[in-house]
Amino acid sequence: MKIVIGCDHAAPEYREMIKEELLAAGHEVIDLGVKAGEKADYPDVAEKAGRLVADGTCEKGILICGTGVGMSIAANKIPGVRAACCSDLSSARLCRAHNDANVLCFGQRIVGSEVAKELVEVFLRTPFEGGRHARRVDKIRALDGGRHDA
Numbered sequence: 001m002k003i004v005i006g007c008d009h010a011a012p013e014y015r016e017m018i019k020e021e022l023l024a025a026g027h028e029v030i031d032l033g034v035k036a037g038e039k040a041d042y043p044d045v046a047e048k049a050g051r052l053v054a055d056g057t058c059e060k061g062i063l064i065c066g067t068g069v070g071m072s073i074a075a076n077k078i079p080g081v082r083a084a085c086c087s088d089l090s091s092a093r094l095c096r097a098h099n100d101a102n103v104l105c106f107g108q109r110i111v112g113s114e115v116a117k118e119l120v121e122v123f124l125r126t127p128f129e130g131g132r133h134a135r136r137v138d139k140i141r142a143l144d145g146g147r148h149d150a
């Protein structure tokens with residue numbers, strides 16, 4: 001899977017850790033940074049990642065900030081993005097199964113490192129269930145003005 005990953009200055013360690021996990025699992029990774037010591041405003045990173053997911057360049061995105069909340073708010077402004085801020089494994093599974101989320105967000109200041117790795121693993125391996133959920137996700141797409149099909 002081709003995956004874009006990004007963080008702000010609150011989460012370079014987790015971005016690096018998750019990137020290593022993704023590469024070890026055989027994924028292709030586009031790394032938007034930032035490195036430790038660099039400053040970044042999370043909306044800028046979320047926009048870049050969101051556009052790569054919305055235009056189909058990447059199948060999924062992973063965005064990490066202090067809480068995951070700012071990244072998810074910003075990423076969800078991009079039509080075609082369905083970003084979920086998760087700190088538990090059930091949410092990481094159900095945002096895929098029910099919401100067809102294409103961007104996972106979480107916070108380095110909120111979840112432990114082992115939970116962070118498991119969030120990513122569960123998010124990436126859980127398929128969308130479709131069925132009754134497809135109608136609801138179509139309604140989310142309609143809120144985007146139907147301009148994107150990511």
Ligand code: RB5
Nearest residue numbers: 010065066067069070071
């Ligand atoms: C940066 O200090 C922090 O505000 C940001 O990483 C994030 O938690 C915002 O949602």
